[in-house]
Amino acid sequence: MAIETLSEHACFGGVQGYYRHASDATRGAMKFSVFRPPQARGGAVPVLFCLAGLTCNEETFAIKAGAQRVAADLGLMLVAPDTSPRDTGMDGATGDWEFGEGAGFYLDATQAPWSQRFRMRSYVAEELPQVVADAFAADVDRAGIVGHSMGGHGALTLALTSPERFRSVSAFAPIVAPTQVPWGHKAFSRYLGEDRNGWETYDACALLRAGKRFASEPLVDQGLADTFLASQLQPERLEAACAAAGQPLTLRRHAGYDHGYFFIASFVEAHLRHHARILLGPQRA
Numbered sequence: 307m308a309i310e311t312l313s314e315h316a317c318f319g320g321v322q323g324y325y326r327h328a329s330d331a332t333r334g335a336m337k338f339s340v341f342r343p344p345q346a347r348g349g350a351v352p353v354l355f356c357l358a359g360l361t362c363n364e365e366t367f368a369i370k371a372g373a374q375r376v377a378a379d380l381g382l383m384l385v386a387p388d389t390s391p392r393d394t395g396m397d398g399a400t401g402d403w404e405f406g407e408g409a410g411f412y413l414d415a416t417q418a419p420w421s422q423r424f425r426m427r428s429y430v431a432e433e434l435p436q437v438v439a440d441a442f443a444a445d446v447d448r449a450g451i452v453g454h455s456m457g458g459h460g461a462l463t464l465a466l467t468s469p470e471r472f473r474s475v476s477a478f479a480p481i482v483a484p485t486q487v488p489w490g491h492k493a494f495s496r497y498l499g500e501d502r503n504g505w506e507t508y509d510a511c512a513l514l515r516a517g518k519r520f521a522s523e524p525l526v527d528q529g530l531a532d533t534f535l536a537s538q539l540q541p542e543r544l545e546a547a548c549a550a551a552g553q554p555l556t557l558r559r560h561a562g563y564d565h566g567y568f569f570i571a572s573f574v575e576a577h578l579r580h581h582a583r584i585l586l587g588p589q590r591a
């Protein structure tokens with residue numbers, strides 16, 4: 307599958323690049339970013355898929371998380387997709403930061419017109435790993451997934467539904483139970499329809515209750531000065547669902563940290579080492 311290189315930049319001995327390709331899953335052009343660590347010159351390296359939140363795109367994690375130095379040290383490739391299809395031309399797809407373009411919620415929409423293009427679950431779990439494996443020295447059989455906020459919801463739900471694909475998982479300030487909070491209600495009622503039976507496939511807590519399990523223990527960090535904590539994130543729901551399911555979970559709460567990328571940058575090293583321990587082995591992390 308052909309990809310177009312938009313730009314490449316030397317970074318910590320490796321390469322930070324931006325790319326575009328024609329996506330089958332979302333039926334349009336998709337952009338993504340890749341950080342190739344120096345170790346990728348010697349053979350295929352494990353891959354960490356990095357999912358950003360509302361209003362973000364394929365550049366956000368690459369520019370703001372500050373993950374490249376440690377990824378270069380560990381030999382992890384970082385792949386960050388856009389958060390939705392773009393330039394869809396659909397009525398209502400732009401102009402609302404909580405829905406549509408920039409707010410794909412990592413699901414496959416079932417409702418017209420969204421079901422034509424908003425298929426980010428298939429894109430991230432199936433198409434993008436293949437595209438990356440074809441174009442780079444990426445060992446996608448050793449892949450993990452991390453995400454922030456809406457991307458944290460994506461990381462948790464994709465790891466629960468595709469544990470063979472995503473062997474390690476972590477999240478920053480994730481939406482853990484979208485079926486229970488306003489962000490999820492708004493997006494799911496439009497993408498998936500008013501029938502809530504279809505919503506649970508995209509709710510980490512509901513998936514745990516339905517018997518799904520992560521391939522390995524998740525790491526979740528949450529700032530206590532996050533303005534979305536009580537209204538949209540509610541990590542105590544994940545704690546309770548994991549406890550009831552017998553699913554081990556490391557959930558860390560950090561006083562003073564808000565929802566933004568300064569919080570992510572402060573803890574991203576721990577997340578990369580968490581993934582490296584699982585994907586590369588404890589002696590390499």
Ligand SMILES: N[C@@H](CCC(=O)N[C@@H](CS)C(=O)NCC(=O)O)C(=O)O
Nearest residue numbers: 359360361362403455456565566567
């Ligand atoms: N636009 C929203 C904030 C949206 C927001 O915080 N988005 C998060 C993800 S949910 C983010 O990462 N934004 C980009 C950034 O902080 O650089 C507001 O005005 O409250």
